[in-house]
Amino acid sequence: MSILPQIAFLLIFAIAGWILYKRVSYLRRNILLGKAESRNDQPEKRWKTMGLVALGQQKMFKRIGPAFLHLLIYVAFIIINLEVLEFVIDGLSGSHRIFAPFLGASYSVAMNIFEFLAIAVLVSCVAFLIRRNITRVPRLTMRELSGWPALDANLILIIEIVLMLAILSMNAADQILADRGVGYYLPVSGLFFSGLLRPLFEGLGDGALVFVERFAWWFHIVGILAFAIYVTYSKHLHIFLAFPNTWYTNLKPKGEMKNMDEVTNEVKMMLGMPTESSTEPPAEIARFGAKDVNDLSWVNIMNAYACTECGRCTAECPANITGKKLSPRKIMMDVRDRAEEVGKSLDAGGPGLEDGKSLLGDYTTKEEINACTSCNACVEACPVNIDPLAIILQMRRYVAMEESGTPAQWNAMFQNMETSFSPWKFAPTDRFNWADKLKE
Amino acid sequence: MSEYKVPTMAEKAASGDAPEVLFWVGCAGSFDDRYKAVTLAFVKILNQVGVNFAVLGPEEACTGDPARRAGNEFLFQMQAVANIQVLNGYDVKKVVTACPHCFNTIKNEYPALGGKYEVIHHSEFLQQLIDAGKIVMKGGGEFKGKKITFHDSCFLGRANNVYEAPRAVIQALDVELVEMKRCRTKGLCCGAGGAQMFKEPEPGKKDINIERTEEALATGAKAIAVGCPFCLTMMSDGVKNKEKEHEVQVYDLAELIAKDQGL
Numbered sequence: 022m023s024i025l026p027q028i029a030f031l032l033i034f035a036i037a038g039w040i041l042y043k044r045v046s047y048l049r050r051n052i053l054l055g056k057a058e059s060r061n062d063q064p065e066k067r068w069k070t071m072g073l074v075a076l077g078q079q080k081m082f083k084r085i086g087p088a089f090l091h092l093l094i095y096v097a098f099i100i101i102n103l104e105v106l107e108f109v110i111d112g113l114s115g116s117h118r119i120f121a122p123f124l125g126a127s128y129s130v131a132m133n134i135f136e137f138l139a140i141a142v143l144v145s146c147v148a149f150l151i152r153r154n155i156t157r158v159p160r161l162t163m164r165e166l167s168g169w170p171a172l173d174a175n176l177i178l179i180i181e182i183v184l185m186l187a188i189l190s191m192n193a194a195d196q197i198l199a200d201r202g203v204g205y206y207l208p209v210s211g212l213f214f215s216g217l218l219r220p221l222f223e224g225l226g227d228g229a230l231v232f233v234e235r236f237a238w239w240f241h242i243v244g245i246l247a248f249a250i251y252v253t254y255s256k257h258l259h260i261f262l263a264f265p266n267t268w269y270t271n272l273k274p275k276g277e278m279k280n281m282d283e284v285t286n287e288v289k290m291m292l293g294m295p296t297e298s299s300t301e302p303p304a305e306i307a308r309f310g311a312k313d314v315n316d317l318s319w320v321n322i323m324n325a326y327a328c329t330e331c332g333r334c335t336a337e338c339p340a341n342i343t344g345k346k347l348s349p350r351k352i353m354m355d356v357r358d359r360a361e362e363v364g365k366s367l368d369a370g371g372p373g374l375e376d377g378k379s380l381l382g383d384y385t386t387k388e389e390i391n392a393c394t395s396c397n398a399c400v401e402a403c404p405v406n407i408d409p410l411a412i413i414l415q416m417r418r419y420v421a422m423e424e425s426g427t428p429a430q431w432n433a434m435f436q437n438m439e440t441s442f443s444p445w446k447f448a449p450t451d452r453f454n455w456a457d458k459l460k461e
Numbered sequence: 462m463s464e465y466k467v468p469t470m471a472e473k474a475a476s477g478d479a480p481e482v483l484f485w486v487g488c489a490g491s492f493d494d495r496y497k498a499v500t501l502a503f504v505k506i507l508n509q510v511g512v513n514f515a516v517l518g519p520e521e522a523c524t525g526d527p528a529r530r531a532g533n534e535f536l537f538q539m540q541a542v543a544n545i546q547v548l549n550g551y552d553v554k555k556v557v558t559a560c561p562h563c564f565n566t567i568k569n570e571y572p573a574l575g576g577k578y579e580v581i582h583h584s585e586f587l588q589q590l591i592d593a594g595k596i597v598m599k600g601g602g603e604f605k606g607k608k609i610t611f612h613d614s615c616f617l618g619r620a621n622n623v624y625e626a627p628r629a630v631i632q633a634l635d636v637e638l639v640e641m642k643r644c645r646t647k648g649l650c651c652g653a654g655g656a657q658m659f660k661e662p663e664p665g666k667k668d669i670n671i672e673r674t675e676e677a678l679a680t681g682a683k684a685i686a687v688g689c690p691f692c693l694t695m696m697s698d699g700v701k702n703k704e705k706e707h708e709v710q711v712y713d714l715a716e717l718i719a720k721d722q723g724l
Contacts, residue, residue: 083647273569274565274568274569274620274621274622275619275620275621276565276616276619276620276621277565277569277570277620278529278530280570280573280574281534281538282573284534284535284538285538285542285573285574287535288535288538288539288542289542291539292539292542292543294542309534310532310534337647339649339650339652339669339672339673340663340665340669342649342669342672343652343662343665343666343667343668343669343671343672344664344665344666344667345662345663345664345665346663346664347663388663388664391660392662392663392665393655394615394650394652394653394654394655394657394669395530395615395654395655395656396615396619396650396654396655397615397619397620398615398619398647398649398650400619401619401646401647414530414532417530417531417532418532418534419532420532421531421532421533421534422532422533422534422535427531427532427533428660430659430660430661431531431656431659431660433659434527434528434531434656434659434660435528435531435533435536438523438525438527438528438536438540439536439539442522442523442540443488443491443492443522443523444488444523444527444528444658444659445488445492445493447491447492449519449522450519451492452491452492452518452519452521453469453491453516453518453519454491455486455490455491455492455497455500455501456467456516456518458497459465459466459467459501459504
């Protein structure tokens with residue numbers, strides 16, 4: 022037997038591994054464009070959150086229909102990867118169905134489960150294609166998805182369908198060959214789902230069948246490797262990033278905004294209070310709030326890469342529901358797209374962050390961030406605990422403190438607060454007048 | 462001279478008394494004509510139950526919440542640090558407030574600036590008083606047997622996971638609590654959070670409070686209960702916009718209890 026296929030396999034595997042390594046390094050660098058932030062407290066709670074939300078799909082089940090279809094694909098993805106292990110061993114050692122002799126009857130049970138899952142993925146992906154392209158579910162057909170995001174979503178579904186068809190065709194051809202006693206093909210009794218495809222291939226000669234079987238085998242394994250690389254360019258990255266993303270969830274009450282310690286010292290000095298770091302030189306303050314991706318925390322950027330653009334956030338956003346431009350999903354896409362732009366520029370020896378563009382202004386507009394009610398509906402809705410609100414509020418800080426560019430009515434509110442300690446223009450001395458009614 | 466007393470922290474300190482709880486009135490509770498009625502209702506309940514409370518009176522200032530949400534961290538911290546100085550000066554241990562924005566800010570954001578207190582929202586406080594038998598419902602009020610819906614405030618609900626206390630308070634009344642389609646974790650904002658209360662909304666096809674009011678009216682409720690001054694304003698405006706103000710009332714939880722008690 023020729024060793025050529027094994028060498029080809031090893032080569033393909035090594036190349037895919039190398040590309041993946043480069044891609045992961047690239048993504049990691051982009052995420053770390055963000056500022057350092059420590060989120061390693063309460064590890065037990067973090068593991069639990071990851072277990073429930075990412076592994077357990079807890080928040081998906083707020084919408085039961087899509088959750089069920091998604092669960093099928095998710096379970097299939099994990100379990101079919103066990104079969105890929107066999108593919109890899111076969112590919113490297115030149116064996117065929119190496120696990121079959123060891124597992125005996127349970128091998129055909131396992132194969133039937135894989136085939137069932139392949140059918141389940143097929144059905145789910147077709148249902149998802151229908152939802153996106155025919156029934157056109159509103160959150161899946163919004164403006165921000167036109168172009169690449171919509172194509173990306175459809176491509177993933179089509180790739181998954183084709184990969185599943187490859188597995189089923191391979192098994193069908195494989196079993197016809199086994200029944201005919203050709204070569205090393207082993208009979209695996211009672212493969213139900215691929216059995217349904219056998220009539221398609223029965224008419225082919227042995228040579229043609231071997232070609233179909235080998236082609237489907239190579240197509241599937243190369244397809245999976247290609248898909249793994251594709252994922253790093255796609256919104257589909259959530260299949261990996263959902264896990265760290267949920268682990269690094271904000272565990273504080275959702276209503277709490279992070280204190281800007283660099284402001285606290287200045288405020289205390291203004292009020293003539295002792296400051297904690299009066300002996301130290303003031304820390305270098307790059308910028309108040311966020312204008313660009315490097316002003317955000319690395320967690321914010323990881324959030325952006327973990328977003329699969331499902332739009333549950335936007336569907337729950339009161340501003341978006343009532344026709345405002347704000348879409349929390351678009352905020353996440355903007356952060357990712359800007360991080361991508363900067364990352365690509367840096368790799369090409371370009372100016373990176375210094376390209377004269379920025380997240381706020383070139384991607385996200387003030388009109389969008391000003392429309393937010395900070396209601397946390399988007400944060401609550403996200404199946405992988407992404408926090409668009411944190412990003413919006415950091416951009417608002419930039420606008421208020423670096424640009425003094427808040428809407429005029431907010432500036433008036435600031436002025437009232439400065440002069441009369443209330444957002445409305447009332448005399449502070451009148452604050453207790455409400456109690457006069459009780460004294461009458 | 463009225464039967465109700467509203468002692469200030471300054472008066473309490475002068476007489477050497479340390480009140481059990483500080484009632485943080487908030488700007489809306491102090492200045493908003495409609496919401497002053499809520500402040501009075503809550504004060505009457507505190508008097509009736511005999512809670513040893515006090516207010517800051519003229520020493521209170523805005524918590525800074527709208528400034529912080531609008532991006533002005535300097536102004537927020539100026540307000541916060543000054544308030545914390547006052548609160549710590551009186552050695553305040555426990556704060557109750559009827560405003561979820563004040564509640565969220567004092568509870569979650571003041572600790573980072575040195576203000577650490579036990580902070581509860583008046584819905585939780587009322588629930589505790591009911592559970593302890595200190596408020597005994599008379600149950601014969603104007604809403605007896607009628608439908609009331611509760612509108613979740615974002616800063617109470619999603620921001621701080623307080624969903625059940627306000628519902629427990631409503632259910633203690635002899636009324637039928639009906640839920641809107643979007644409630645609890647999925648509750649729709651009234652449109653005023655994040656400093657939106659203080660500016661016109663961005664261009665769109667509808668105002669958020671109208672969307673929410675339509676949903677509340679669809680329940681057939683005779684009253685919309687709220688636990689937040691901004692929600693009260695937004696929902697009242699929404700009901701007026703729909704010309705339903707004669708059929709459907711918007712009340713704060715404290716008002717519902719005060720009405721039941723004949724206060």
